[in-house]
Amino acid sequence: TGPLLQHYPLQSVRKQSTPEPRKSAGILFSSIHKFDTMTIKTIQKRSSELALASIRDDASALPSPLLPSSILEAWNSLSPEVRAALVASEVSSVSSTQPTKLSSMSSLTSSSSNQSDSSSDAKTNREDVIVEEDPDNGVKTILRPLERAPNNVFELTKTTSRETTEVTKTSSSTVMTKTTVMTSTKGWRNVFTLPISYDVNMVPSGTLLDASNPQLLEATGVHPEGYNRRFAVIDEAIQDIYGQRILDYFSSQGIELTTVVIPGGEPDKRPAAVDKILDSMCEYKLRRREPFLAIGGGVVLDIAGMAACMYRRGVPFVRVPTTLLAIVDASVGVKNGVDYCCAATDETYKNRVGSFYAPSSCLLDTSFISSQDCRNVSNGFGEILKLALVRSVDLFELLETHGANLVKERFAPCNSVPDGVGQRVIDLSIQIMLEELGPNLWEYTLERCVDYGHTFSKLLEMVPGVDIMHGEAVNIDGFFCCLLSYLRGFIPMETVERVFRCMQSLSLPTTSSHLTPELAWQSCKDAVEHRHGAQRIPLITDIGDSVCVSDVTPDEIDRALELLKKFNHEKSGE
Numbered sequence: 320t321g322p323l324l325q326h327y328p329l330q331s332v333r334k335q336s337t338p339e340p341r342k343s344a345g346i347l348f349s350s351i352h353k354f355d356t357m358t359i360k361t362i363q364k365r366s367s368e369l370a371l372a373s374i375r376d377d378a379s380a381l382p383s384p385l386l387p388s389s390i391l392e393a394w395n396s397l398s399p400e401v402r403a404a405l406v407a408s409e410v411s412s413v414s415s416t417q418p419t420k421l422s423s424m425s426s427l428t429s430s431s432s433n434q435s436d437s438s439s440d441a442k443t444n445r446e447d448v449i450v451e452e453d454p455d456n457g458v459k460t461i462l463r464p465l466e467r468a469p470n471n472v473f474e475l476t477k478t479t480s481r482e483t484t485e486v487t488k489t490s491s492s493t494v495m496t497k498t499t500v501m502t503s504t505k506g507w508r509n510v511f512t513l514p515i516s517y518d519v520n521m522v523p524s525g526t527l528l529d530a531s532n533p534q535l536l537e538a539t540g541v542h543p544e545g546y547n548r549r550f551a552v553i554d555e556a557i558q559d560i561y562g563q564r565i566l567d568y569f570s571s572q573g574i575e576l577t578t579v580v581i582p583g584g585e586p587d588k589r590p591a592a593v594d595k596i597l598d599s600m601c602e603y604k605l606r607r608r609e610p611f612l613a614i615g616g617g618v619v620l621d622i623a624g625m626a627a628c629m630y631r632r633g634v635p636f637v638r639v640p641t642t643l644l645a646i647v648d649a650s651v652g653v654k655n656g657v658d659y660c661c662a663a664t665d666e667t668y669k670n671r672v673g674s675f676y677a678p679s680s681c682l683l684d685t686s687f688i689s690s691q692d693c694r695n696v697s698n699g700f701g702e703i704l705k706l707a708l709v710r711s712v713d714l715f716e717l718l719e720t721h722g723a724n725l726v727k728e729r730f731a732p733c734n735s736v737p738d739g740v741g742q743r744v745i746d747l748s749i750q751i752m753l754e755e756l757g758p759n760l761w762e763y764t765l766e767r768c769v770d771y772g773h774t775f776s777k778l779l780e781m782v783p784g785v786d787i788m789h790g791e792a793v794n795i796d797g798f799f800c801c802l803l804s805y806l807r808g809f810i811p812m813e814t815v816e817r818v819f820r821c822m823q824s825l826s827l828p829t830t831s832s833h834l835t836p837e838l839a840w841q842s843c844k845d846a847v848e849h850r851h852g853a854q855r856i857p858l859i860t861d862i863g864d865s866v867c868v869s870d871v872t873p874d875e876i877d878r879a880l881e882l883l884k885k886f887n888h889e890k891s892g893e
Contacts, residue, residue, distance in 0.1 A: 525686035554615025610635035617649035624655030628676035635679035643699025701790025772797035787892035831892035
């Protein structure tokens with residue numbers, strides 16, 4: 320045990336070693352060497368552990384206790400701190416009764432020597448040292464937890480082994496040279512799991528702004544006694560209808576409400592709208608943990624969420640959706656963003672700039688839907704029908720049977736729709752959306768059935784001067800994808816016609832003159848960019864079921880567009 324100290328006493332090492340200035344510092348230290356050309360001169364290019372192992376091997380073969388200059392040169396190449404640590408380790412090794420055999424490889428893997436299962440990708444030994452192995456790429460990572468933050472911060476040693484083979488042929492022989500190059504890097508790994516939890520609350524219809532209902536006020540957080548002010552971002556359309564009621568609600572609670580009003584149309588979904596909110600927050604002096612309210616449609620909620628994640632690097636906010644589309648879509652996820660006008664390309668990109676940032680809570684009062692016109696209600700059904708097509712036969716049948724009357728009555732109680740049907744449609748839609756988004760909030764998985772209707776609709780919405788709302792564009796896209804499913808043999812024509820009739824009963828457009836072969840194929844190319852290298856286009860295989868495909872061709876698009884012309888469309892998105 321301890322070959323270095325057996326041949327060379329610690330005293331002699333200290334006498335002849337002269338500390339040198341540290342040669343490198345930083346987060347990452349690297350060392351590279353070739354096993355087949357290993358010499359004492361390469362030790363200073365290797366990690367400290369490999370250097371000590373090589374010194375041991377060379378020293379064990381020497382008969383004299385005198386240190387040769389080559390070993391001193393290698394020893395002195397190490398920083399004083401590293402030398403001290405190695406000496407301490409060696410002293411511990413000498414006092415141990417367990418035999419130790421070190422080499423250039425075993426010195427790096429000794430921390431995992433107690434592991435019995437070498438096939439595991441990540442292993443832990445008695446000292447809480449974690450070993451991650453990636454044999455396919457020749458990578459081994461050793462993680463040692465730091466004392467002050469053992470669950471989050473780890474000292475990291477990563478070794479990468481690369482093997483190359485070179486064949487040289489001569490007239491008389493063939494020479495094969497195999498070279499193994501090992502790279503060792505050191506640093507730190509920080510691990511932190513972001514806790515995400517937010518409630519989506521169904522408020523009894525029509526009660527959110529009642530002074531007797533404390534939900535809205537309570538959602539704005541607990542504040543010190545005497546802190547009697549709040550901040551809200553309000554949709555321009557909601558301000559016109561409910562502005563005074565919102566002020567009266569807070570006034571009745573003894574609260575002074577400061578508001579910033581922004582328009583909620585797609586053309587207004589720009590970075591300038593975020594700046595307007597940020598300016599108002601600075602003027603108001605919003606506190607770091609003070610939730611603010613965002614009341615409005617999906618566009619306003621997206622803009623407000625973007626401002627929330629940017630102000631002071633993140634402040635809490637409460638979503639209060641006021642449109643059918645926002646209630647079932649924008650309010651329940653964690654995505655926020657704005658459309659971006661690029662000076663370099665002179666193009667506008669939908670939702671190109673944004674964030675994943677969860678609200679502190681959501682308050683849903685379906686009575687706001689009655690303030691919308693029928694077209695806006697139909698627009699919301701574009702997203703609801705999408706969910707039915709990819710996930711739920713039950714929801715689709717509810718839309719088939721009651722959808723037309725729900726649009727006409729705007730979800731208000733009526734004799735033509737049985738009690739509870741409207742609420743059931745909304746509940747099912749929200750539940751399906753949350754089930755799909757919940758396990759994949761940050762969209763690490765890019766094959767998502769909820770992307771149905773969101774491949775061709777993006778460019779369709781951004782056509783200059785076009786009058787197509789988001790849910791309408793999603794529906795046009797959705798019906799076009801039905802035709803792609805039919806052409807692939809996924810569904811029969813009977814299913815296509817059934818979907819078509821349901822769409823028409825909801826007063827949704829099913830075609831657009833702007834959906835050209837050029838726009839459709841460009842949409843496929845944009846999908847490859849957005850979905851990281853593959854189209855990943857959801858297509859239904861039955862009502863309530865879907866699959867993602869990545870091999871749609873221009874010829875396939877042309878045939879689907881020709882088939883689209885054969886239907887008797889009642890509404891067109893223009």
